[in-house]
Amino acid sequence: MSVADVEHVLVVPTEKFHEIGKFQGFHENVDHYLDQLLTPEQMSFRPRDLMERSPEFKQLIPYVIFEYEDEQGGKHVFQYVRGKGQGESRLHSKRSVGIGGHVSSEDAPSDAEDPFQEGMRRELAEEVTFDAPHVLTCAGLINDDESEVGRVHLGVVYLCKIERPEVKPNEEDILEAGFRPVSEMLAKLEEFETWSSICLESIYGK
Known part of the structure; x- marks a missing residue:
């Protein structure tokens, strides 16, 4: 692979994240962090393969959760199983509620x-297709320093409230996809990747 072919991903210094206020799990005060992290002084693009082994940087990952509320007020969330073609090998075969990935x-x-x-x-656009009216809002941040993959990533969680449960995967490696009642997922958090279980518990488990 030539130097030109190496993927460069968006990162911010872990030291700056700690300076603003280190936390474990989910944090709702998004603006406090992003106003200081998403600046030209802090953002840089570095080789992805190197960053996956470099805890001195956090790769910023958008993580979009699709939510549908039925006529009875029951909440349902889009979920799927990560196939082996999805980028992060350490998350393969895990169930997820997040759509997103590295910023290149x-x-x-x-x-x-x-x-x-x-x-x-x-x-x-790459991962799913959805046409129903929706509202997208930033819900929080995820940090998980207790896992190997979590130590080098920082998730920015968005909640996409959609009027109809019509979200279709565009990739073959988004498996067993569809909306499920939140109550069912909260009862089976062990099936989900860490970020998803953190989001489900923090947003819906209250």
């Missing part, structure tokens, strides 16, 4: 207003 240097042409938002839009 290709998401940051010179005229891009916000490479993070551009990366999130690209990841959503």
Whole structure:
């Protein structure tokens, strides 16, 4: 692989994250962190293979959760199983509620207003199709320093409240996809990757 073919992903210094306020799990005060992390001084694009082994940096990952509320007020969330073709091998065969992925240097042409938002839009378009009316809001941050994969990533969680449960996967490696009642998922958190179980418990387990 040539140098030009190496994927460069968006990262911020772990030291800066700790300076703002280190936490484990889910944190709702998103603006307090992103206002200080998503700046030209803190953001950089570095080789992904190197960053996966470099805890001095956090790779910023958009993590979008689709929620549908039925006529009885019951909440349902889109979930799926990660196939072996999905990027992070350490998460293969895990059940997930998050759609998203790494923000690439290709998401940051010179005229891009916000490479993070551009990366999130690209990841959503690549992974799923949805046409129903929806509202997208930022719900929180996930940090999990207790796992190998978590130590080098910082999740930015978005909640996409959609009027109809119509989200279709675009990739073969998004398996067993569909909406399930939140109550069912809360009873089986052990089936889910750590970030998903943290989100389900923090957002819906109250």
